[in-house]
Amino acid sequence: MELFSEWLWKQEYWLPPGITWEDMAQIQGSACPLPRDLLVTLPLAVGFIALRHAFERVAAVPLSRLLGVRDKLRLRVPPAPSLEAFYIRHSRQPTLSEVCNLAKHSGLTQKQVQIWFRHRRNQDRPSNTKKFCEASWRFVFYLVSFTAGLASLIDTPWFWDQKECWRGYPQQAVEKVHYWYYLTELGFYWSLLLCVSVDVKRKDFKEQIIHHFATIVLLGFSYCANYVRVGTLVMLVHDSSDFLLESAKMFNYAGWKKTCDVLFIVFAVVFLVTRLVIFPSKIISTTLILSMEVFEPFVGYYFFNALLLVLQALHVFWAWLILRMAYKFLFLGKLEKDERSDDDESEEDEDEGGEEEEQTPWRKRRIVLDSKLAMMTSSCVLNNLANQRANVCSTTPKAR
Template structure:
């Protein structure tokens, strides 16, 4: 198995520039450390460690913090226990068609309206609460903030990205920065089924996988310095977005709007100017001054271009939000990633068929009475005006 992997995966022409072999990058202990693929094995147990730390963090720190900041959850009506509807809900569809509703009416002996109401309550029951979304945002905020600070510190003494490439030893700070970042993104992929599904769920999954491949390949090919800059650019705006979400769930509208404006500026500058102008230009153009193109050159830049395409997509959503903020005066929704993927707005709760019908009937009667009163008043006014004109006419 090892021989097969070495023959097909670890070929020198895939990972190293022409003229450089695996023997050329062997280093002694006193010379430093060269990044090896086996180092990434530690990221998988680290991902499970992140999940465990997150579980403790959300319950010990995030939940009490949400209560302190005033996060409130909606009181939702629980759907009645109907086994046949529950089975259909989990195995078939959460939003049945009219034909399926008619079939369920015959099976359960309930009216069509009661079945539709049951599915509405059941969908609302599964929606994540504000506390859950706050905990998720606070966990990401803490990690992105710590990661951004660490990445900023690790790049202070870096003068050139491709000096002596690929024979440059990796610094201890860059090594741990890579291992922690990849472990964190692996934990996000492992938790994707339980986390809140956003409007850009598919784009987020693509982003996570592209990031994992980018981190892993850049580490094995010793693109460590430029890879550190890539992760730093992403973390610089992500912690601002997560902090804005936290205050949004807490109802701090002004603070949320201010943080969103700062996030928008940082995102647009770093993702649309710094990332293509500094990172992609360096890896795509400047790197050719140090070594000829090879497979790793094309693969690494292809992953960077995938990330840039996602940046443009998110920038479009953010500019829509900025437009709403400027012309409407507030941020109504997080167009980038703060909506559930299934429906845009939460469906209204109803107490039941009879009570809702009585409420609607009362509202209709009140409107009809108001309309009748207006008609009577208008007729009396017109009659009074006519009577006042009769003497003059006579």
């Protein structure tokens, strides 16, 4: 373990050539970035979880009622011990062979077993109130974080001139306000990672875990390597659009569609400007090019910039999804479906007479064609009835 620790914290990995950890410990300032400081983020994460629980109970739930958030009424499944045991221990979506086996042991038909599992899954789906509370908690944090970060950075020289990020690097003193700004953000993302298993599970559940883990690694490494100045700019750029997205979600769950659409358009504009213009031109350029005027490349330089480039690739992907949604809104008149990375899982049909869940593509197309044919047929029947009625009315006076 000691050998692993020595290998992990080799100064050649974290610091430019010629700089040692002893040199970093001699930094004069209100705070010195040291690896042991990261231990503070764990109790901060626990504190965020407790604060979130209190916030949702005291503020978020009453606010959801005030804005008119409504939860869907879902049918409660009848007691079925064998089905419930299979649902909890094995799978929430049994295969056809498993359905047949469960039907034999439970005394139900296969259709009844399928309906029971469908209703049981819907019963576990999060309510709009729960989703609203999660979005409101993230909205409050991102808004406070962005406001506090902007207030702490607007008077710093590196906020206006990114060359100042590297003046005296890596032996740069870290102010207390930036020390807590950094560790608070890191603690918040730890809390998100710890709560991801109990939060609303979305289609990008695995991507969320990867994103939170990558963010924690990026923040932790940049702190230890004293990339604090440029790191604060990265956090500020991301927080500037995140709180707008969460506010749009809140009004979406409340059913305020017009307000949600307006907020989403504002979010899209801010996202595209900050992530596709400011982030690559002001931040990535300074970490890749301007930093080389101060020190020679080292392992930490390549690792940090590789993470930033991966982050920029994600920005391009999300921007493409946002632009596609904006096209649908502007030219088709509505947002048909949320194509963002945090799109909720679709609600399953709770009608007992509905089609089976796992429909093949050709079956879905056949259902659509059948519905269109039915509409055309009914339209033809109505037209024939109307024509016959008109003919009767036109011939009546002649008969008289």
